[in-house]
Amino acid sequence: MKGLTVEQKRFLESQGLSEQDLFNAQGMTQSEYYPIMKQQNKLIAYNTPPCKNGHTLRTRSGHCPQCNTAYLRFSRRSSEAGFVYVAASLSGRISKVGFTSAIATRAESLNRTYYASLNDWKILFAIQSQNAGRIEDAVKSSLSQYSDTLEYDHDGKLQCASELLRCNYLKIREAIISVCKKYKYKYKTVLYLDEPDYQF
Numbered sequence: 183m184k185g186l187t188v189e190q191k192r193f194l195e196s197q198g199l200s201e202q203d204l205f206n207a208q209g210m211t212q213s214e215y216y217p218i219m220k221q222q223n224k225l226i227a228y229n230t231p232p233c234k235n236g237h238t239l240r241t242r243s244g245h246c247p248q249c250n251t252a253y254l255r256f257s258r259r260s261s262e263a264g265f266v267y268v269a270a271s272l273s274g275r276i277s278k279v280g281f282t283s284a285i286a287t288r289a290e291s292l293n294r295t296y297y298a299s300l301n302d303w304k305i306l307f308a309i310q311s312q313n314a315g316r317i318e319d320a321v322k323s324s325l326s327q328y329s330d331t332l333e334y335d336h337d338g339k340l341q342c343a344s345e346l347l348r349c350n351y352l353k354i355r356e357a358i359i360s361v362c363k364k365y366k367y368k369y370k371t372v373l374y375l376d377e378p379d380y381q382f
Contacts, residue, residue, distance in 0.1 A: 185229040190239060193248055194226070204228055212244035220319065225254070262315045265372065267308040268354045270380045271300040276330065277347045277380075278303070279354055281318040285310075285372065298343035299334040306377055307355045311362070311369035320361040325349065351380045 185206060186194075194204075207215040207227035215227050219242045226247065232238050233246040240246060245253035265285040269292060270277040276298070282288045285308050292303040311317055322329070328349035333342055347354060362369050 185238075190228065190248075193239070197247070197251065197254060199226060207240070212240065216242050216244070223316070263310075263312040264314040265308050265310050266314050266317045266321070266358055267373070268306050268351060268358070269303045270306055270351055270377075271298070271302050271304075272379060273302050274298065274300045275382045276300075276332075277349065277351055277354055278343075278345050279318065279321050279325070279347060279358070280345050281314055295336055296334060298332040298346060304377075304380070305373060306351055306375045306380055307358070308371075308373040309358060309362070309369040310372050311367055313365070313367040313369075316365070317358065317361050317367055317369070320365065321354070321357045324357050324361065325354065328353075350382065351377065 185208065194200075203225040205215060205219045205222065205224035205227045206229055208229035219227060225241065227240045227242070228238060230238050230240045233249060235246070235249055237246050237248040239248055241253045243253070247254040262281075262283075264281055264283040266279070266281055267285060267288060268277060268279055269289065278292075278297075280288070285305070289303055289305045293301045297303065309317075322345070325347055328347045330346040330348050331342055331344045332346060333340055335341070361367070
């Protein structure tokens, strides 16, 4: 692959990545290569402008995986199996679409950490799929006009809740099912609550 150094090839191999995971972003900005990589399900861009340490590999979101492999783990999540869920808060009159590998404890975790400074989160709908990460990404993209972001304190650090949606719970549920049908993703519904109070 033209543009990859020996060091980069070794790094990619150590992370279990192959040519199938790469995208040549020569001459492109992050805003240009992100949507293409997302559509093609590519994890790493190469031939990008160097980071502060001189590395020229980037995740889809523009982070350097060589400086911090946690960014790579987050990017890989989009290809993982698990659960896509809809949670909502009555007090905040806001919803959240997310991905988790442990649906049984997700509501407790959101409330314990005061996600978005709220502690009355309730899981209303959830599906299980081998393509859960991709489904979550597609749903967020299809509902981007309703997206909202709130800052909150988590363990003394200011965090950003960026998976929030200001729209009807039923609209989010329909979007999840629609994405599964559109891309022919197999899924199993594991939770389905018809809650009129959350249809704000």
